[in-house]
Amino acid sequence: MSAYLQQCLILNHLGYEITASTGRPQESEYLTYLGASEIIDRIELSSPGKPLNKEVWAGVIDTVGSHTLANACASTKYRGAVAACGLAGGMDFPATVAPFILRGITLYGIDSVMAPIELRKEAWERLATELDQTKLETVTTEIQLTDALNISNEILDGKIRGRVVVQI
Numbered sequence: 001m002s003a004y005l006q007q008c009l010i011l012n013h014l015g016y017e018i019t020a021s022t023g024r025p026q027e028s029e030y031l032t033y034l035g036a037s038e039i040i041d042r043i044e045l046s047s048p049g050k051p052l053n054k055e056v057w058a059g060v061i062d063t064v065g066s067h068t069l070a071n072a073c074a075s076t077k078y079r080g081a082v083a084a085c086g087l088a089g090g091m092d093f094p095a096t097v098a099p100f101i102l103r104g105i106t107l108y109g110i111d112s113v114m115a116p117i118e119l120r121k122e123a124w125e126r127l128a129t130e131l132d133q134t135k136l137e138t139v140t141t142e143i144q145l146t147d148a149l150n151i152s153n154e155i156l157d158g159k160i161r162g163r164v165v166v167q168i
Contacts, residue, residue: 005139005162006131007061008034013130019057021045021068027161034135045071046089051096055103059083066090073099073107085110142167 011018012035020036021044022028028039045068055077062069063086073082073095084107099105139162143151154160 005034006127006136007063008036009132009135009139010127010130011035011061013132016059024158030161034139042068047071048094049074051098052102055080061085064089066092067094069093070095073105076103076105078103079105081106081108083108083110139163140165 008018008020008031017038018036019038019040020031020034021040021042022031023042025039025041031039042064046064046066048067049071051074053071053075056075057072058077058080060072060076060080060082062072062082062084065084065087066089068089069082069084070093076082076099080103082105100107141160141162142165145166145168148166151160151164155164
């Protein structure tokens with residue numbers, strides 16, 4: 001959920017209205033604090049859907065993939081954009097071309113391997129200026145390397161919110 005939380009912080013800072021999806025409704029207040037104006041249950045997006053749904057979002061950042069990505073595309077408004085940057089829900093893409101042909105949406109992939117150093121520097125500079133450092137601290141937990149194995153099970157069980165930084 002780390003990248004997801006950072007995205008909420010940045011988009012909120014830039015003035016966007018954010019709808020957050022979570023499987024942990026108890027985190028709704030926390031997501032609202034980070035900038036979400038609406039919270040939906042991830043089940044709404046993670047089940048098989050229709051080729052086209054009601055137009056809801058002008059833009060989507062998807063960190064899940066699979067059915068969630070397919071449903072996000074199906075609900076994106078005319079000429080909207082979807083950025084796929086994760087595959088926690090799977091590498092498959094069970095969708096049709098309908099949103100691309102009928103609504104002209106664009107699906108962007110995130111290049112974290114071949115991106116030139118100039119783009120990487122620009123991204124890091126923007127993070128340094130557009131990410132609320134106070135809120136970033138609330139989503140960050142620092143641990144020692146010796147604690148990494150113990151916390152990894154908690155992460156896999158969905159018991160950790162935010163990002164974990166391992167001090168070496």
